[in-house]
Amino acid sequence: MTKDSESKESKNSKPGITIKKDDNFSEWYNQVILEQGAQLCDLRYGVQGFVVYRPWGYKLIKKLYDLLEEALENDNHEPFLFPVVIPEENLKKEEEHAGFTPEVFWVTEAGNQKIEKKLALRPTGETQLYPMYSLWIRSHKDLPFKKYQSRIMCYRNDMATRPFIRGREFCFFESHDVFQSHQDALSQIKTDMHIMDDVVWKKLFVPFTFFQRPKWDKFLGANDTYASDTLLPDGKRLQISSTHDLGQNFAKVFNVTFIDEDSKTKYGYQTCFGPGIIRIIAGIIAIHGDDKGLILPSSITPVEAVIVPIFFTDKKEENKKIDAYCKELQKKVSKAVYDDALDETPGFKYNKWELKGVPLRLEIGPKEVQEKTVTIARRADRKKITVKQAELSHAIQEQLKENDLAIQKKAEEYFKNNTKETKEFSDLKKMLAKHKGFIKVPWCSTEMDGKDCAEKLKAETQGATVCGEPYNQKEKASGKCIICQKTAKHLVYIAKTY
Ligand SMILES: [Zn+2]
Numbered sequence: 001m002t003k004d005s006e007s008k009e010s011k012n013s014k015p016g017i018t019i020k021k022d023d024n025f026s027e028w029y030n031q032v033i034l035e036q037g038a039q040l041c042d043l044r045y046g047v048q049g050f051v052v053y054r055p056w057g058y059k060l061i062k063k064l065y066d067l068l069e070e071a072l073e074n075d076n077h078e079p080f081l082f083p084v085v086i087p088e089e090n091l092k093k094e095e096e097h098a099g100f101t102p103e104v105f106w107v108t109e110a111g112n113q114k115i116e117k118k119l120a121l122r123p124t125g126e127t128q129l130y131p132m133y134s135l136w137i138r139s140h141k142d143l144p145f146k147k148y149q150s151r152i153m154c155y156r157n158d159m160a161t162r163p164f165i166r167g168r169e170f171c172f173f174e175s176h177d178v179f180q181s182h183q184d185a186l187s188q189i190k191t192d193m194h195i196m197d198d199v200v201w202k203k204l205f206v207p208f209t210f211f212q213r214p215k216w217d218k219f220l221g222a223n224d225t226y227a228s229d230t231l232l233p234d235g236k237r238l239q240i241s242s243t244h245d246l247g248q249n250f251a252k253v254f255n256v257t258f259i260d261e262d263s264k265t266k267y268g269y270q271t272c273f274g275p276g277i278i279r280i281i282a283g284i285i286a287i288h289g290d291d292k293g294l295i296l297p298s299s300i301t302p303v304e305a306v307i308v309p310i311f312f313t314d315k316k317e318e319n320k321k322i323d324a325y326c327k328e329l330q331k332k333v334s335k336a337v338y339d340d341a342l343d344e345t346p347g348f349k350y351n352k353w354e355l356k357g358v359p360l361r362l363e364i365g366p367k368e369v370q371e372k373t374v375t376i377a378r379r380a381d382r383k384k385i386t387v388k389q390a391e392l393s394h395a396i397q398e399q400l401k402e403n404d405l406a407i408q409k410k411a412e413e414y415f416k417n418n419t420k421e422t423k424e425f426s427d428l429k430k431m432l433a434k435h436k437g438f439i440k441v442p443w444c445s446t447e448m449d450g451k452d453c454a455e456k457l458k459a460e461t462q463g464a465t466v467c468g469e470p471y472n473q474k475e476k477a478s479g480k481c482i483i484c485q486k487t488a489k490h491l492v493y494i495a496k497t498y
Contacts (some may be wrong), residue, residue, distance in 0.1 A: 025233045029285065049158065064281065071199050083128070085119035088118050094126060096249075097250075105121040107119040111475045125149060136269065144184060147176055172223055174273065175273045177271050205288065208228040218379065228242075231418055238498045241275040247269060247273055288410070293354050306352075308350065309324070322369055325364060333362075333396055339352075359399065372389045421440040426460070438493040441492060444490075
């Protein structure tokens with residue numbers, strides 16, 4: 001029997017997730033997002049690295065876009081929308097940025113004709129936006145120039161596919177800003193960090209550390225890259241945003257200039273910020289989820305509460321009363337679903353909505369109808385309370401808050417004590433095998449001359465990399481580089497990486 005026909009069998013026998021998160025995170029993750037779990041996406045489209053997002057998954061993505069757009073617009077950014085293709089000559093104009101070329105998908109034919117100047121499918125926006133910026137920006141009065149594009153796809157030929165983590169096509173969001181001074185650009189990097197804090201930590205409870213990347217790991221064409229890393233339960237770090245300090249590098253290549261107050265023509269200072277849409281979702285799935293499925297914060301869940309009637313097969317009159325009562329309740333709760341299917345048991349419905357991570361379940365049986373009450377069960381900490389029907393709207397808000405608090409507390413607990421420290425390479429190797437998180441080590445240099453040590457580290461530890469120094473709490477280094485034994489200038493964080 002194929003997997004498909006199995007899943008369409010007797011509705012009440014579907015097992016849901018069969019693997020425990022702590023036993024095998026990787027397999028648990030696949031089960032949660034695919035057919036037998038919350039059905040966020042489907043990998044059977046037939047082109048490797050191209051994922052189909054199903055309604056529950058796409059609703060999460062849309063909501064995340066909403067939250068980020070709101071945050072960017074509050075920071076005076078305006079939206080625009082560019083084509084998906086970039087002329088080859090523009091993509092390769094900035095010498096270092098041209099390093100993207102091996103990852104690019106090309107459009108070379110249209111109809112029966114070869115395209116004379118081949119077109120790249122956008123791997124990222126810089127080289128498509130800035131030629132237009134050079135036409136639009138004229139004067140210092142046009143600055144700061146803050147725009148973003150959202151709800152677009154980008155393409156890179158990445159064969160290491162993992163849904164919501166890596167793919168050849170991925171949901172993209174990018175803001176691209178131009179400033180009068182480098183100081184203004186650097187201050188935008190802090191603002192971007194605060195936006196991550198406000199949206200991704202305070203609303204979605206995905207914890208992260210904000211790093212300044214070492215030079216060998218910066219964005220191609222940037223002066224510096226600042227990025228936030230979360231940790232997935234297998235201990236690997238996952239980059240969930242980056243802001244690049246582009247200096248005047250692209251401005252000089254694409255002629256992004258302005259006439260300053262002193263009437264001189266100057267190049268703008270640029271930054272670009274990219275929160276990783278699907279990776280933030282991966283953080284929500286992986287960090288908050290449990291053996292029963294997803295656990296969603298109230299700010300992103302498509303449904304706040306599901307109403308589940310406790311029907312009895314032999315009590316038709318009673319069932320009618322329950323049904324009427326549930327319908328009445330549904331009117332009082334704006335984002336509630338009433339699951340009135342007759343061919344599924346209450347237990348099956350509980351599992352189904354727990355898999356999807358819906359924050360609250362309202363259980364309605366004969367007792368609730370008779371006493372005019374509602375029993376509310378929270379998804380995150382599985383606690384239950386019974387409230388009077390008249391207090392329902394208020395109680396829903398309270399219980400959503402409680403559910404969020406439980407998620408946040410768990411995430412906080414999960415992310416604290418995530419950093420160990422050592423000065424010995426032999427020690428580091430042992431720790432990397434066991435410790436799920438960052439390890440702080442003395443390092444010779446985060447400039448390009450430290451790259452050899454990073455390569456040695458990666459080769460001898462099955463993939464550990466240098467995250468960089470934490471942006472807000474750089475510490476003074478002492479002693480010797482853990483790899484080359486030269487005097488250490490930095491205390492860097494190391495972790496295994498996605
Ligand atoms: Zn070194």
